[in-house]
Amino acid sequence: MPSLPIGHRVRARRKDLGITQTALAKTLGISVSYVNLIEHDKRSIGGALLNRMAEALGIEPGTLDGAQERRVLDELSEIAANAAEEGAGPGPESARDLLARHEPWARVLLSLHRASVRDQGTISALSNRFNQDPVLDASVSDMLASSTAIRSVADILGDAPDMEGEQRARFDAILQEEAARLSDVAQTLARAFEGGQADVSGLSAPEEVDDFLYRRSNHFPALEAVAEGLLLGDLPDTAALADYLETRHGVVLRHVPLDAMPRASAFDGQGRTLDVVQGAAPATLRFEMARAIAVIEGADAIRAEIADTPELASEAARERATRALAAYAAAAILMPYAPFHEAAETMRYDIDALAVRFGTSAEQLCHRFTTLRRSGAEGVPFAMLRANAAGYLTKRFPLPRLPMPRHGGACPLWAVYSAMQTLDLRVARIAEFPNGGRFFMLARATRPMASAHGQTRPTYALMLACEIVHADRLVYSDGLDLSAAGRADPVGSTCLLCPRTACTHRQEASIRTKAR
Amino acid sequence: MTKHVLIAEDERNIAESLRFLLTRAGHEVSLATDGTLALAMVRRRRPDALVLDLMMPGLSGFDVLKELRADAETRTLPILMLTAKGQATDRQTAEDLGVDAFVTKPFANDEVIATVSRLLDGAGR
Numbered sequence: 323m324p325s326l327p328i329g330h331r332v333r334a335r336r337k338d339l340g341i342t343q344t345a346l347a348k349t350l351g352i353s354v355s356y357v358n359l360i361e362h363d364k365r366s367i368g369g370a371l372l373n374r375m376a377e378a379l380g381i382e383p384g385t386l387d388g389a390q391e392r393r394v395l396d397e398l399s400e401i402a403a404n405a406a407e408e409g410a411g412p413g414p415e416s417a418r419d420l421l422a423r424h425e426p427w428a429r430v431l432l433s434l435h436r437a438s439v440r441d442q443g444t445i446s447a448l449s450n451r452f453n454q455d456p457v458l459d460a461s462v463s464d465m466l467a468s469s470t471a472i473r474s475v476a477d478i479l480g481d482a483p484d485m486e487g488e489q490r491a492r493f494d495a496i497l498q499e500e501a502a503r504l505s506d507v508a509q510t511l512a513r514a515f516e517g518g519q520a521d522v523s524g525l526s527a528p529e530e531v532d533d534f535l536y537r538r539s540n541h542f543p544a545l546e547a548v549a550e551g552l553l554l555g556d557l558p559d560t561a562a563l564a565d566y567l568e569t570r571h572g573v574v575l576r577h578v579p580l581d582a583m584p585r586a587s588a589f590d591g592q593g594r595t596l597d598v599v600q601g602a603a604p605a606t607l608r609f610e611m612a613r614a615i616a617v618i619e620g621a622d623a624i625r626a627e628i629a630d631t632p633e634l635a636s637e638a639a640r641e642r643a644t645r646a647l648a649a650y651a652a653a654a655i656l657m658p659y660a661p662f663h664e665a666a667e668t669m670r671y672d673i674d675a676l677a678v679r680f681g682t683s684a685e686q687l688c689h690r691f692t693t694l695r696r697s698g699a700e701g702v703p704f705a706m707l708r709a710n711a712a713g714y715l716t717k718r719f720p721l722p723r724l725p726m727p728r729h730g731g732a733c734p735l736w737a738v739y740s741a742m743q744t745l746d747l748r749v750a751r752i753a754e755f756p757n758g759g760r761f762f763m764l765a766r767a768t769r770p771m772a773s774a775h776g777q778t779r780p781t782y783a784l785m786l787a788c789e790i791v792h793a794d795r796l797v798y799s800d801g802l803d804l805s806a807a808g809r810a811d812p813v814g815s816t817c818l819l820c821p822r823t824a825c826t827h828r829q830e831a832s833i834r835t836k837a838r
Numbered sequence: 839m840t841k842h843v844l845i846a847e848d849e850r851n852i853a854e855s856l857r858f859l860l861t862r863a864g865h866e867v868s869l870a871t872d873g874t875l876a877l878a879m880v881r882r883r884r885p886d887a888l889v890l891d892l893m894m895p896g897l898s899g900f901d902v903l904k905e906l907r908a909d910a911e912t913r914t915l916p917i918l919m920l921t922a923k924g925q926a927t928d929r930q931t932a933e934d935l936g937v938d939a940f941v942t943k944p945f946a947n948d949e950v951i952a953t954v955s956r957l958l959d960g961a962g963r
Contacts, residue, residue: 474859
């Protein structure tokens, strides 16, 4: 083994293990000042001392080696983390093993990974284009208009074969005109898809679940029934939830220090414990308790929903959907449909007032808004999305006429991006899309989790959007001119798909202008 | 008695076909080629029924529907909405806003005629 600077890794590992320099020195049989010199890369180590050091720190000697390997290791860890997110795969520790024992294989894995990342970018662009291409959208509208006219006129002529004179000539002309238009549309479509033969069928697990929720309008009567059947009342309070968990299911709530937990909460159904991070916001605590109840009481209903959905092709997607439905049921427990729907309509979707009434966070509430699709008691149909500080969309629920990009960011003029600039200040805007569609967009920034000093606290921007015709049901539209004559921001979906060539906010050229 | 039907449709050829069909069915027919014009024509002379396209430039079918339902004069005007998209939420939105009937493009002539007749007979509300 070559002797390379390893001090920072010795130090980090020692601190991870909570060992003092003195204790380590004693284990290794060297002086404290020597350990200090090693940790500051003032002394190189190798041979027996390296092996003893590795043993004392509980890691492979090879992993204490090399700066260049470090980069490889980081990348391997990233692959492992991605795989873990999908529900399987090796832990980050095994990346060290792999690199130490099978370096050539590790490098093959890396080059395959890089190729895959590159190809995913291409696929994303193509699938974005396929799902939301304005050319496709306009073509479909034209095709429908033409086929409607042709069908109707052909039927008229079929019913009246002896029609003559000016009327007959007029209808013949319409048929010819619409036939020519259909042929133009077909050619436009053929051009738009020229060369675009990439297979974009392989959706990721989050995309499969997004599609599943969208197809079901994000409303699940069976889960609503489970929540209503618990008889926890219209406004279950924190003590009632804890009591329900403990007496009905023997689940004990434990408050765990942040540094002892990787996530905000962990529910162990077998061990009958629910760990929630100490100092968690009351809304978080309540939601985690409701989620645990949902996992137990809603298990059959959730399994049935998933089993009924063959479109959830991968195991990872089914697991993700299971988690999404448990969160759905939790929200239904905390915000029972009938009283919540009534309060939302009466209080005109006032997020802060409703959050106080139901003891939830703004984000939980906005999520619940999108599920109010019960037949006969529908709420405002909302789209929702969440963006992180880098502008990426981390949650999305679209509306039929408000498509949202599956990948990357949306139009920078959407209200969601303005909200990031000021915490807790609401941004309400009317947005007009290139096809004339108008939407009311409401956004605010939020910091969902209380955490310890020194931890980065994530900031998210949440946005709700609805068709402009529903906006007067929202308290936030008061004072805005909602009429067609009112002012609206000219926005698009994404730069790539937006025809507004003169927009000063443009980040990249549109596919439409590139193609022509 | 002859009934007056207003058609609000920006697609000229579809409008012409609808006009022919409804005229042949014995109705008096007027045409509006966009939402703003449709509103103005309804206010000038209230028709007995309105055939309203959803996707129009300027004021959409939703906008027109909402304005008409907010006005006491036209709150009960029978309205048939034509949509190019059979999307459940579009339908839901139209129903929320108080539409009486719904036909999806490309439609069958008989369906449009029968629905308009039903609305005119007062069976729609």
